[in-house]
Amino acid sequence: MKMTTSLRMRIIHRYLGFFLAGIMAMYSISGIIMIFRQTDFLKSEKIIKQQLQPNLKAGKLSGALRVKGGIKPEKTEGDVVYFKQGQYNKATGMATIKKMELPFILDKMEHLHKATTNSPVYFLNIFFGLSLLFFVISSFWMFLPKTSVFKKGLYFSLAGMVLTIILLFA
Numbered sequence: 001m002k003m004t005t006s007l008r009m010r011i012i013h014r015y016l017g018f019f020l021a022g023i024m025a026m027y028s029i030s031g032i033i034m035i036f037r038q039t040d041f042l043k044s045e046k047i048i049k050q051q052l053q054p055n056l057k058a059g060k061l062s063g064a065l066r067v068k069g070g071i072k073p074e075k076t077e078g079d080v081v082y083f084k085q086g087q088y089n090k091a092t093g094m095a096t097i098k099k100m101e102l103p104f105i106l107d108k109m110e111h112l113h114k115a116t117t118n119s120p121v122y123f124l125n126i127f128f129g130l131s132l133l134f135f136v137i138s139s140f141w142m143f144l145p146k147t148s149v150f151k152k153g154l155y156f157s158l159a160g161m162v163l164t165i166i167l168l169f170a
Contacts, residue, residue: 009141012134020131027128030109033102037110043100054093061088065097 033042052064061081062071071083079091086097101107115122140157143150 006141006144009138013138013142016131016134020128023124023128026109027113030106030113033106034110034113040100042106043102046099046101048097048099050095050097052088052093052095055090056088056093058083061095065095067097 036042050065052061056064058071058073061067062069065071065085067085071085073081073083075082079089081088081090085099086095088095102110111119112121112124115125139153140150143153
Protein backbone atom coordinates (compact mmCIF):
# COMPACT_ATOMS: atom_id res chain seq x y z
CA MET A 1 0.00 0.00 0.00
CA LYS A 2 1.36 3.39 -1.03
CA MET A 3 1.86 5.90 1.81
CA THR A 4 0.08 9.07 0.61
CA THR A 5 0.38 12.50 2.20
CA SER A 6 -3.19 12.15 3.41
CA LEU A 7 -2.46 8.83 5.11
CA ARG A 8 0.74 10.18 6.68
CA MET A 9 -1.10 13.22 8.03
CA ARG A 10 -3.85 11.03 9.50
CA ILE A 11 -1.35 8.72 11.21
CA ILE A 12 0.73 11.56 12.67
CA HIS A 13 -2.43 13.42 13.68
CA ARG A 14 -3.77 10.31 15.45
CA TYR A 15 -0.66 9.37 17.42
CA LEU A 16 0.36 12.93 18.22
CA GLY A 17 -3.18 13.44 19.53
CA PHE A 18 -2.87 10.38 21.78
CA PHE A 19 0.59 11.48 22.94
CA LEU A 20 -0.58 15.00 23.80
CA ALA A 21 -3.93 14.06 25.38
CA GLY A 22 -2.67 14.63 28.93
CA ILE A 23 -1.02 17.96 28.23
CA MET A 24 -4.04 19.14 26.24
CA ALA A 25 -6.22 18.38 29.26
CA MET A 26 -3.78 20.26 31.53
CA TYR A 27 -3.69 23.31 29.24
CA SER A 28 -7.47 23.38 28.91
CA ILE A 29 -8.01 23.17 32.69
CA SER A 30 -5.34 25.77 33.47
CA GLY A 31 -6.65 28.04 30.69
CA ILE A 32 -10.14 27.96 32.17
CA ILE A 33 -8.79 28.62 35.68
CA MET A 34 -6.67 31.52 34.40
CA ILE A 35 -9.86 33.29 33.31
CA PHE A 36 -10.60 33.68 37.04
CA ARG A 37 -7.04 34.70 38.06
CA GLN A 38 -8.15 38.15 39.21
CA THR A 39 -10.72 36.61 41.57
CA ASP A 40 -10.34 34.33 44.59
CA PHE A 41 -12.02 31.40 42.81
CA LEU A 42 -10.53 28.12 44.10
CA LYS A 43 -7.93 30.07 46.12
CA SER A 44 -7.24 29.82 49.83
CA GLU A 45 -5.74 32.38 52.16
CA LYS A 46 -2.10 32.05 53.16
CA ILE A 47 -0.47 34.25 55.82
CA ILE A 48 3.21 34.96 55.21
CA LYS A 49 5.58 36.55 57.74
CA GLN A 50 8.76 37.98 56.29
CA GLN A 51 11.70 39.77 57.90
CA LEU A 52 12.68 42.85 55.90
CA GLN A 53 14.91 45.84 56.49
CA PRO A 54 13.47 48.41 58.89
CA ASN A 55 12.13 51.77 57.65
CA LEU A 56 11.32 50.77 54.05
CA LYS A 57 9.23 53.19 51.99
CA ALA A 58 6.04 51.93 50.25
CA GLY A 59 7.75 51.50 46.86
CA LYS A 60 10.61 49.41 48.24
CA LEU A 61 8.19 47.51 50.49
CA SER A 62 5.96 46.39 47.62
CA GLY A 63 9.03 45.23 45.69
CA ALA A 64 10.43 43.33 48.68
CA LEU A 65 7.08 41.63 49.32
CA ARG A 66 6.36 41.11 45.58
CA VAL A 67 2.91 42.64 45.88
CA LYS A 68 1.23 43.29 42.54
CA GLY A 69 -0.20 46.74 42.13
CA GLY A 70 2.00 48.22 44.85
CA ILE A 71 1.37 48.92 48.48
CA LYS A 72 -0.76 51.88 49.50
CA PRO A 73 -0.61 52.57 53.24
CA GLU A 74 -4.12 52.85 54.71
CA LYS A 75 -3.18 53.84 58.25
CA THR A 76 -0.22 53.98 60.62
CA GLU A 77 -0.36 53.19 64.34
CA GLY A 78 2.98 53.83 65.99
CA ASP A 79 5.59 51.90 63.97
CA VAL A 80 3.05 49.63 62.26
CA VAL A 81 1.91 50.52 58.74
CA TYR A 82 -1.32 48.85 57.63
CA PHE A 83 -2.14 48.24 53.99
CA LYS A 84 -4.72 46.18 52.10
CA GLN A 85 -2.55 43.04 51.92
CA GLY A 86 -1.23 43.14 55.51
CA GLN A 87 1.04 45.14 57.77
CA TYR A 88 4.67 46.19 58.19
CA ASN A 89 6.50 47.19 61.37
CA LYS A 90 8.93 49.98 60.42
CA ALA A 91 10.98 49.55 63.61
CA THR A 92 11.53 45.79 63.43
CA GLY A 93 11.17 45.24 59.67
CA MET A 94 8.69 42.40 60.23
CA ALA A 95 5.98 42.21 57.55
CA THR A 96 2.87 40.07 57.61
CA ILE A 97 0.93 39.72 54.38
CA LYS A 98 -2.10 37.78 53.25
CA LYS A 99 -1.95 36.08 49.85
CA MET A 100 -4.63 34.12 48.07
CA GLU A 101 -3.14 31.04 46.39
CA LEU A 102 -4.42 28.25 44.19
CA PRO A 103 -4.03 24.66 45.38
CA PHE A 104 -0.54 23.28 44.67
CA ILE A 105 -1.31 21.30 41.49
CA LEU A 106 -3.46 24.07 39.95
CA ASP A 107 -0.73 26.62 40.73
CA LYS A 108 1.87 24.41 38.99
CA MET A 109 -0.43 24.01 35.98
CA GLU A 110 -0.96 27.77 35.73
CA HIS A 111 2.79 28.46 35.92
CA LEU A 112 3.48 25.90 33.19
CA HIS A 113 0.76 27.48 31.05
CA LYS A 114 2.37 30.93 31.45
CA ALA A 115 5.97 29.76 30.92
CA THR A 116 8.36 32.26 29.30
CA THR A 117 11.89 31.86 27.96
CA ASN A 118 13.06 32.23 31.57
CA SER A 119 11.35 28.93 32.41
CA PRO A 120 13.31 25.70 31.92
CA VAL A 121 10.32 24.11 30.16
CA TYR A 122 9.47 26.89 27.71
CA PHE A 123 10.35 24.52 24.87
CA LEU A 124 7.33 22.44 25.89
CA ASN A 125 5.05 25.42 25.22
CA ILE A 126 6.68 25.92 21.82
CA PHE A 127 6.33 22.21 20.97
CA PHE A 128 2.72 22.21 22.13
CA GLY A 129 1.89 25.34 20.13
CA LEU A 130 3.48 23.87 17.00
CA SER A 131 1.59 20.61 17.60
CA LEU A 132 -1.71 22.49 17.79
CA LEU A 133 -0.84 24.27 14.56
CA PHE A 134 -0.11 20.87 12.99
CA PHE A 135 -3.54 19.63 14.16
CA VAL A 136 -5.16 22.60 12.44
CA ILE A 137 -3.34 21.95 9.17
CA SER A 138 -3.52 18.15 9.22
CA SER A 139 -7.27 18.18 9.88
CA PHE A 140 -7.75 19.18 6.25
CA TRP A 141 -6.20 15.86 5.19
CA MET A 142 -8.58 13.76 7.30
CA PHE A 143 -11.21 13.49 4.56
CA LEU A 144 -11.05 13.39 0.79
CA PRO A 145 -11.74 16.80 -0.79
CA LYS A 146 -14.62 15.46 -2.90
CA THR A 147 -16.65 14.19 0.08
CA SER A 148 -19.55 16.05 1.67
CA VAL A 149 -17.87 15.79 5.09
CA PHE A 150 -14.87 17.73 3.78
CA LYS A 151 -17.08 20.42 2.22
CA LYS A 152 -19.10 20.79 5.43
CA GLY A 153 -15.81 20.93 7.31
CA LEU A 154 -14.72 23.88 5.18
CA TYR A 155 -17.94 25.73 6.08
CA PHE A 156 -17.35 25.07 9.77
CA SER A 157 -13.71 26.21 9.38
CA LEU A 158 -14.85 29.41 7.70
CA ALA A 159 -17.41 30.03 10.47
CA GLY A 160 -14.69 29.47 13.09
CA MET A 161 -12.35 31.91 11.34
CA VAL A 162 -15.11 34.55 11.15
CA LEU A 163 -15.88 34.07 14.87
CA THR A 164 -12.16 34.43 15.67
CA ILE A 165 -11.94 37.70 13.73
CA ILE A 166 -15.06 39.01 15.46
CA LEU A 167 -13.62 38.13 18.88
CA LEU A 168 -10.26 39.70 18.05
CA PHE A 169 -11.82 43.02 17.10
CA ALA A 170 -14.74 43.10 19.56
